[in-house]
Amino acid sequence: MKKLNGSNSLLAGVSTGLGHALAYDLSWSGSTVLITARNGEKLKKIAESAKTKYFPCDLNRESDLLLEHFSREIGEIDNLVVLIGGYVQDSILDMKGLDEMLESHVRTTLRFVEKCVKKMHPGSNIVLVSSTQTMKTSSSSGLSYSIAKTALNKATEVMASSLIPSEIRVNAVAPSSMMDEFVPDRDYSRLRKIGDLQTPPEDVASVIKWLLSPESEWVNGAVIPVDGGYRLR
Ligand SMILES: NC(=O)c1ccc[n+]([C@@H]2O[C@H](COP(=O)([O-])OP(=O)(O)OC[C@H]3O[C@@H](n4cnc5c(N)ncnc54)[C@H](OP(=O)(O)O)[C@@H]3O)[C@@H](O)[C@H]2O)c1
Numbered sequence: 001m002k003k004l005n006g007s008n009s010l011l012a013g014v015s016t017g018l019g020h021a022l023a024y025d026l027s028w029s030g031s032t033v034l035i036t037a038r039n040g041e042k043l044k045k046i047a048e049s050a051k052t053k054y055f056p057c058d059l060n061r062e063s064d065l066l067l068e069h070f071s072r073e074i075g076e077i078d079n080l081v082v083l084i085g086g087y088v089q090d091s092i093l094d095m096k097g098l099d100e101m102l103e104s105h106v107r108t109t110l111r112f113v114e115k116c117v118k119k120m121h122p123g124s125n126i127v128l129v130s131s132t133q134t135m136k137t138s139s140s141s142g143l144s145y146s147i148a149k150t151a152l153n154k155a156t157e158v159m160a161s162s163l164i165p166s167e168i169r170v171n172a173v174a175p176s177s178m179m180d181e182f183v184p185d186r187d188y189s190r191l192r193k194i195g196d197l198q199t200p201p202e203d204v205a206s207v208i209k210w211l212l213s214p215e216s217e218w219v220n221g222a223v224i225p226v227d228g229g230y231r232l233r
Contacts (some may be wrong), residue, residue: 001123001214003125005030008074009212012036012059012112013084014046018129018175021049021182021205022081029209032074036066049184050091059084059112067119073074080116081127082109089141097144110155122167127211128156129204130223136231149174153223160221169220171211175204176227194228203228 009026009152011019027033033052035043040056045206047054049099057066070077081095086104088097093142113126120126133142134150153172177198179191188200207226210216 001125001217002078003030003059004079004209004213005233007031007078007212008070008076009033009081010070010077010116011078011081013082013109014043015085015218016042016046017178017180017182018201018204019083020046020050021201022083023047023052024182024184025202025205025209026079026212027051031079032068034070034074045079059108059228063112063115068071071119074140076124077116077120078124079127079213080113080120080125081129081208082112083124083129084109084112087142087145087219089145091141091143095144101144101148102151106151106155109152113159117163117166117168118222120166120168124168126163126170126211127169127208128152128158128170128172130172132174132225132227132231133178134223135225156223157221164211164220169211171216171219171221172223173207173211174223174225174227175199176230186215192228195230195233196228197230199226199228 009031014037023033023035035052035054038058043054046093052098055069090097128212130152131149133146134153156172178201182201191200204226
């Protein structure tokens with residue numbers, strides 16, 4: 001399995017918090033990183049800050065173009081992280097988010113992974129982003145989001161099992177609530193204490209980075225809560 005230094009990383013569904021923090025961290029670790037999402041202006045700013053490449057696209061319509069671009073400009077995919085998100089607050093009294101949440105967190109994510117896997121190789125890695133909302137005693141809201149992320153947890157396990165013969169690992173992180181913005185090089189540990197609901201995105205980015213590194217080689221099919229223990233309160 002490759003070290004991060006010299007590897008190629010594709011980050012899909014990048015936004016100003018976790019996506020930015022992870023792009024920055026991987027880039028400084030010597031990985032060649034390409035970030036993607038639909039909003040080109042936002043991507044450009046993140047790419048300048050994190051020193052990455054970027055390619056705006058809608059993963060539902062343009063993923064083939066993206067993968068051709070990645071293969072031409074960068075090479076093989078060693079690390080794939082899918083952060084596609086969105087949140088609709090709903091409940092069984094009005095499940096207004098059901099289609100949207102299943103579309104982004106499950107269908108778009110898994111269809112994209114299906115395409116990427118064909119271009120990945122033994123030793124490469126996939127990390128998905130779930131939520132501790134799948135693990136904490138349920139609240140009455142966020143029903144569609146919770147069930148979509150729970151489906152992603154199971155998909156992580158089943159995909160990891162399917163990809164054992166291909167020697168491709170699949171894991172997920174399950175963060176609690178994250179602060180919206182990433183600020184490079186700040187002392188982020190001062191911004192939270194253990195058990196807090198909210199965490200800076202750096203806390204989650206560092207666990208994803210570990211999952212992409214040879215140090216976690218024996219972790220496969222795991223969904224790791226990254227919440228400082230908040231789900232246990
Ligand atoms: N923020 C939190 O507190 C929190 C907590 C637990 C888990 N999570 C999970 O962590 C991940 C990152 O969260 P986040 O808050 O940083 O981001 P987010 O806003 O939930 O979603 C990430 C990005 O996905 C992109 N996206 C959505 N559909 C897409 C499509 N069809 N094609 C391409 N890009 C698409 C959007 O960017 P564009 O509009 O530019 O396409 C969006 O900014 C998500 O999976 C989220 O569910 C977040």
